[in-house]
Amino acid sequence: xxxxxxxxxxxxxxxxxxxxxxxxxxxxxxxxxxxxxxxxxxxxxxxxxxxxxxxxxxxxxxxxxxxxxxxxxxxxxxxxxxxxxxxxxxxxxxxxxxxxxxxxxxxxxxxxxxxxxxxxxxxxxxxxxxxxxxxxxxxxxxxxxxxxxxxxxxxxxxxxxxxxxxxxxxxxxxxxxxxxxxxxxxxxxxxxxxxxxxxxxxxxxxxxxxxxxxxxxxxxxxxxxxxxxxxxxxxxxxxxxxxxxxxxxxxxxxxxxxxxxxxxxxxxxxxxxxxxxxxxxxxxxxxxxxxxxxxxxxxxxxxxxxxxxxxxxxxxxxxxxxxxxxxxxxxxxxxxxxxxxxxxxxxxxxxxxxxxxxxxxxxxxxxxxxxxxxxxxxxxxxxxxxxxxxxxxxxxxxxxxxxxxxxxxxxxxxxxxxxxxxxxxxxxxxxxx
Numbered sequence: 001x002x003x004x005x006x007x008x009x010x011x012x013x014x015x016x017x018x019x020x021x022x023x024x025x026x027x028x029x030x031x032x033x034x035x036x037x038x039x040x041x042x043x044x045x046x047x048x049x050x051x052x053x054x055x056x057x058x059x060x061x062x063x064x065x066x067x068x069x070x071x072x073x074x075x076x077x078x079x080x081x082x083x084x085x086x087x088x089x090x091x092x093x094x095x096x097x098x099x100x101x102x103x104x105x106x107x108x109x110x111x112x113x114x115x116x117x118x119x120x121x122x123x124x125x126x127x128x129x130x131x132x133x134x135x136x137x138x139x140x141x142x143x144x145x146x147x148x149x150x151x152x153x154x155x156x157x158x159x160x161x162x163x164x165x166x167x168x169x170x171x172x173x174x175x176x177x178x179x180x181x182x183x184x185x186x187x188x189x190x191x192x193x194x195x196x197x198x199x200x201x202x203x204x205x206x207x208x209x210x211x212x213x214x215x216x217x218x219x220x221x222x223x224x225x226x227x228x229x230x231x232x233x234x235x236x237x238x239x240x241x242x243x244x245x246x247x248x249x250x251x252x253x254x255x256x257x258x259x260x261x262x263x264x265x266x267x268x269x270x271x272x273x274x275x276x277x278x279x280x281x282x283x284x285x286x287x288x289x290x291x292x293x294x295x296x297x298x299x300x301x302x303x304x305x306x307x308x309x310x311x312x313x314x315x316x317x318x319x320x321x322x323x324x325x326x327x328x329x330x331x332x333x334x335x336x337x338x339x340x341x342x343x344x345x346x347x348x349x350x351x352x353x354x355x356x357x358x359x360x361x362x363x364x365x366x367x368x369x370x371x372x373x374x375x376x377x378x379x380x381x382x383x384x385x386x387x388x389x390x391x392x393x394x395x396x397x398x399x400x401x402x403x404x405x406x407x408x409x410x411x412x413x414x415x416x417x418x419x420x421x422x423x424x425x426x427x428x429x430x431x432x433x
Contacts, residue, residue: 018280020247020273026283027243033298034175034182039093040100040322041169041299044108044314045307046087046122046164048115054123055130058085062134066118071115072302083145084161084400085136087111094170097322097387101315105299109313124313126163126203126217129415133161136288144253144261145289148228151265155223159208163217164307166200166314168321170300179331186238188331189294190231190350191338192324192376193304194359197351199373199404200317201363202306205419216256218360221291222351228252231349233293242296247273252289255282293350304351309411316400319393320380327383336373341368357411364408377401 018026048063051055063085070079074239077089089107094100112122135142135157142160149156201214213219232245247270254262269286278286287297291414293336295301303315324334346356351360364370377397382395404410416422 003354007278016279017276018273018278018283020270020331022369023247023269023273023283024243026280027246027287028239031242031298032172032182032186032239034172037171037173037180037326039171039299040318040326041093041096041316042104043088043090043098043167043169043301044104045082045164045166046162047125047128047270047307048085048087048120049123051116051121054121057131057134058120060085062118062120066115066120069114069118070111073110075110076103077107077355079107079111079184079237081137082164083135083137084133084140086161086164097326097389098382098393101393102276102319104310104314105274105312108319112311124144124164124202124309125415126165126201126215127158127220128162128203128207130208131162132207133157135161140255140261141253144263146251147263148252149224152225153223154221159217159224159410162206163220164305165217166305166307166317168302168305168318170302170322170325172296172298172300179328179335180326183238184331184335185300185325186294186296187234188325188338189300189302189344190234191345191355192334192379193293193350194303194341194345194355195369195372195376196302196317196321196365197304197306197337198359198366198369198410199320199377200305200308200410201360202308202415204412204416210416210419213361214363214365214410215306215360218304218351218356221293222357222360224291226349228289229291229293230352231294233349234345238296245292246287246290249286249290252285255285257325293356303363306411309414312396313411315393316396319384319389319397320377321385323380323383323389324376327386329386330379330383334376337372337379341372344368362407363410363412370405370408373405374401377405 027294050058067081077091080088082088089104091104173180173185191248196214204210204214204219205211206216227250232241249269251264251267251272253267293304295303308314324330345353350356358366359369364373383398
């Protein structure tokens with residue numbers, strides 16, 4: 001949500017305005033930067049709660065003071081604030097999984113220590129289970145976003161202010177076909193993506209009550225609508241499909257130098273180009289206002305995973321996803337494992353098709369998703385040593401598999417158990433947050 005202007009078209013010569021054909025060429029040419037997969041990154045979002053009584057709201061003044069203190073903390077990862085006051089750390093591109101883990105772990109330790117001095121804590125949940133949406137940032141971008149998303153109902157404000165995720169960033173892949181080719185990785189990210197939604201569901205509550213969905217965060221994105229938060233059709237070339245999607249997506253806002261930004265109604269970027277008004281910079285900005293579950297920004301940004309519990313819970317989806325994409329043997333296994341799920345994904349693009357809806361609603365209680373998740377975790381555990389994962393990462397993934405995946409459970413079930421007062425001994429598990 002706190003996207004800077006996309007680098008997706010950087011490098012093109014500036015123009016006074018861009019035509020429809022130029023937009024298509026720019027997006028097709030640069031949003032998938034192919035080559036050997038070499039780097040990995042992660043963006044971890046966190047809710048910020050009172051350290052001792054998380055059910056109490058944190059005042060804007062407390063947040064402002066805490067974030068002022070964080071500005072003096074030396075970090076390797078850029079730290080940004082989300083519209084509702086959530087914090088996001090975005091790792092620099094790392095040459096390996098372990099480099100990424102070490103960098104972000106060190107930065108998170110420094111952030112937590114500073115927040116602890118302020119009586120605050122980072123909390124890993126996909127949606128805030130207690131607090132109603134309240135905007136912390138009041139900037140033209142978020143004023144316009146709120147006005148735009150309000151047209152489709154309350155989901156937009158909830159997503160902006162009370163949600164958090166783990167986003168895994170991977171290179172687009174080779175130009176050539178094969179398990180590490182960009183076409184295969186694009187397809188896999190949209191099909192395996194549903195398994196990741198299910199396996200890491202951690203947002204069953206909103207406003208203090210169960211929603212009936214184990215990933216309510218994914219439900220919010222679905223309710224925002226396909227134009228803003230949906231993916232492109234999966235037929236044909238990924239570049240062509242994404243270029244069409246960008247052109248046919250609605251314009252969220254028209255930026256103004258002063259005063260409120262204009263929020264047009266049902267104006268697509270394709271229609272806007274035909275007026276001769278939008279510039280290359282407007283295209284760059286438009287790309288930051290699209291929130292599909294997989295967003296190509298030169299690399300692939302996988303956005304479908306709920307924030308995870310515990311200080312190091314984010315490491316598990318990062319490690320599993322990286323293994324299933326970066327290790328050729330695991331990538332081929334994952335492709336074959338999820339291929340039967342593709343039939344359930346039709347006819348709509350993610351996340352609005354039956355497969356993604358079932359993943360968000362039922363998570364691993366869905367038998368087919370459960371079976372596929374078990375197989376994919378096994379493949380990831382075989383691959384992680386080949387990627388240089390240390391014993392700490394292997395133990396974290398193994399523990400998650402044993403505690404949740406093999407049992408057909410996710411952290412969402414822990415939240416529901418705590419809400420219902422279910423005896424943890426019934427499941428043989430420690431359900432402390």
